[in-house]
Amino acid sequence: MARLTDLPYELLAQLLVYSANEELVTACQWTYFCLKQATPRLCYKFVRQKGKWNKARVIACALQYRFLSIGLLDQIERHEAELVSPLKRGKRSKQDRLLDEVRLPSRLFALDVNEGLPKNRKSRPIIKKRKRRHDDAASGNQLRFELVKRLLALKLSVGGDRGNTGLLLSAKAGNLPMVRLLLKHGADATAGGENKALLLAVVYGHLDVAKRLVKAGAPVSSMALRYAVQKRHLQIVSWLMKVGAVPDMVTIQLLDKL
Template identity: 90%
Template sequence: MARLTDLPYEILVQLLIYSTNEALVTVCQWTYFCLKQPTPRLCYKFVRQKGKWRKARVIASALQYKFLSIGLLEQIERHEAELVRPLKRGKRSKQERLLDEIRLPGRLFALDVNEDLPRNRKPRPIGKKRKRRHNGIGEGDAVSGNQQRFDLVKRLLAMKLSVSGDRGNTGLLLSAKAGNLPMVRLLLKHGADATAGGENKALLLAVVYGHLDVAKRLVKAGAPVSSMALRYAVQKRHLQIISWLMKVGAAPDMVTIQLLDKL
């Protein structure tokens, strides 16, 4: 359940108005409704005002709040005409530059180990209605937290947010550490650097935490195989990763050889 500080301005105003109602039951019911079900439409109005009707700033505002949902992003896309001015042909708009500068929050790359990995599924077309909606999720949908976060990142990347460069490294590093292979694939597909973080950090994190599939995908995307990655695999006793790294050309240094003798 949300906290009062997570609610948009319009909802808080209505709570204030209802608080003058003498019928305490009505006040409690409305408060519960607002805390549990802040609608995407109300949330959109709030971030639209905060973003001063400019798409990039509206998206950046939405990312700050826990009420961020597919439903809210759909509202932004559905009302894009009122947010975006026509672009001049042949010139890169200031808004496009602002979209490149938006950094996706780390919480979107969290992975619940008690849930299945997300699936790369097709998003529902804008404008298609479902019987009932709550935070952009239709009635009858059983969507895990991992899947919700993946769908949010995928939708944001489709809205032209960037995951390349120094500011975009966080998502790939966190996903590599968590072993979230579908998220790693998604980020690499949208331009994330396989050597993100300096010193080949994404691959090293995947090796340290024993995520062989993630390590293979990063190497396929251009992450260099190094003796340091092999040393970490030996230190952590990840035998499958050790075997694979040596197959793809990782050469052990003297320290690694000594560690291998102790296995």
């Protein structure tokens, strides 16, 4: 049996609400149920109720909470029939239109520098009775990558909380697998204003990320070259000049000082 400290704080808050119920028996039953079955299935029931059985709202609700996991997404997909009415051919449901407005939270794009970069592994089919996944021992970076990958497969918006937060944070952190994943699902390499994703990759010295953004359409600019010179990222300086970056007067003066 689980302990109270094993429960996510969202469920603890729900327990607190039930504890104020005049019917103590109801509160005790709910407490016992949560302690005995603190599983993705329980979390699914929680967000299903909060989302009022609407798939888009259920997913949006799940994104708010720290107990978001691959197991919870498995539950949502496994019970999709009870959340979404059958679609008419050639028409998009109201739920699909709502999913277009759901954005990925920026916390999913955090990168722990003490861990390796995530790997893009093939998705596994959902089975009715899944054994304990070895993902439990995976790094936080890998788990966040897998979550983003699954959420994008559910047709969520490729942007983060504020449009293109995900691509900008991933470029800044040097998270090349995440940058590739976002670009594959339609992220705009030039988004963020003033070619910001490329500039962040250059400032923080991530050559591989910069190359991928340029390949995806990010324009090579004299500003990117200036930043690379200021930060003394000589490999990036050399590469930018090879792909056509033209130094301005300020950059030329900085190059003379190197």
